[in-house]
Amino acid sequence: MQRFKNVLITGANAGLGRETARQLATQPQVETIYLACRNLEKATAAKIDLTNQTGRDIFEIVIMDVADPDSVRRGVQEITTPLDAVVLNAGGSGGKSPNNLTKDGVTTIFAANVLGHTVLVEELLAKQLITSTVVYSSSEAARGIPRMGVAKPDVEDASVEEFTAIADGSKFGPKADPLAIYGTIKLVGTLWMAAMARKHPHIRFVSMSPGGTAGTNGMDDLPFLKKFMFKYIGGSIMPLFGMMHSVEKGARRYLDALESISFESGHFYASHAGSPTGPVVDQVTIEPGFSSVSAQDNAYRAVQQFA
Template sequence: MENIKSVLITGANAGLGRECARQLALTSTIEKVYLGCRSREKAEAALTALVADTGRNIFEIVLLDVMDPGSVRTAVSNMKAPVDAVILNAGGTGGRHPTALTPQGVMNIYAVNVQGHVVLIDEMLNRQLITSTVLYAGSEAARGIPKMGVARPALKDASVNEFLNIAVGRTFTAKSDPMDAYASVKLTAALWMSSMARKNPYLRFVTVSPGGTTGTNGFDDMPFLKKLMFKHIGGVLMPLFGMMHSVETGAKRYVDVLTNTKFKSGGFYASKEGSPTGKIVDQFPMFAALANEEFQDNANQAVHQLV
């Protein structure tokens, strides 16, 4: 496991984050799992359940809200020791109004999926609080899922300004399909991660999609029809057609990539083309923009202009 003994997971009180914490605790080499959560009440409930489920009292709560950069900075300032790995799992639509702007001037959907995690990693790197791996929860949406009505993000020139426009709401409006905004935001994050891998060669930065996962709460605030399709109807029918899998399977992708160095730093691993489930593969051959180092660095520059 590349000597990974301690892991911090954002969005750890439910869904993929909590299941990942459970699976990691069942791995004997893991000695500490930090549960990054914004609600102490929900975090304590998750911790109690995880101890009961795993028989191991190795969990510790870290209060942080990735929608609030100040909260993230405070959480890092309170950390007493480095962690070996960070799993950037928190995400979703960012509330009922994905394209509305936060007090920091970025879309809610961008804040929850990108900005908070950029702040977290920068602050931790500045204090030398990561020793091994950063794992980002990507999405097949970043290269498009036509079978689910999610188009490939259409980059015009992949300039710094284009990535800034995505983040600050110039590309999308309240009338835009939230999944289009989500796809572009997830693409921005995957590019940022690849750039960070080259700029920090002593650490491993890997993007992996948990895939189409049933029972997650990241899309609870989507418009009614979208929520009905993705969370309820989709959660029942899509697994029958191989378009969704369980939370356990999605979280296992995190654990497998975290613990296996064959998944290279700077890479983006997700399902095969046209599908959000099945074996995970390198995404670069499917979408040339993902492997473009200029695009990666432009995304990195843009996200850092906004923190």
């Protein structure tokens, strides 16, 4: 079991990120939790809530928009204490215009879920500010959740060109399902993590899905019908059928990935086939493609072009 003193969490002002900060703060050895957030007002409110809830004055705000590599670089400059661990949690459906291109030439949803996090980790490594573990928030959508109507990502040859087309959105037609786009993007982030695990064997890189989690804001920007189904119908009915769990359980998965070395570097853990909740399993047992070294390296190369 690993225990950490200094941890940074992206997207820490809400949902799974904030709950992860709360659970970590209950551990007496934790000295600093960096709340990496894009909005100072929301970050300050979260810091006050967390301090009151936990009785611990250990939360530091770092302003960082993970959809903007320059903002990420500026944020890293504010970190002076080496971090034991980082939770790459920010992301989700990509806001109101997820398919718009950023100044870096990728879609906003790709930037928020993948590009900014890759810049963050590379910057931390270059400045020797990360010493132990990186956990990436992946999703069961990265291998499909047929029971919830989320198709398996449609990847043809896993080439650099194909991953580039996922990053800049040109792979997807105008009518593409937003959840399929989201899942395909989380797949690229997950493959990038596996490539990083091989390049940096002294750091543990674990992709972990928090699982279908009710009560977060994660579905807010989906088109109306999807949001209605997942957030309102899903939030109340799906838990009854074991298809969604609480934010406490979702965040607990991140902590498990952080703390237990039984979660191996370069691997992706999420719910077993057929369900987005319950015990996690190594996803290579469901989708062998996750272990493809060429797919991992091609995802890495595709992302590097934009960073």
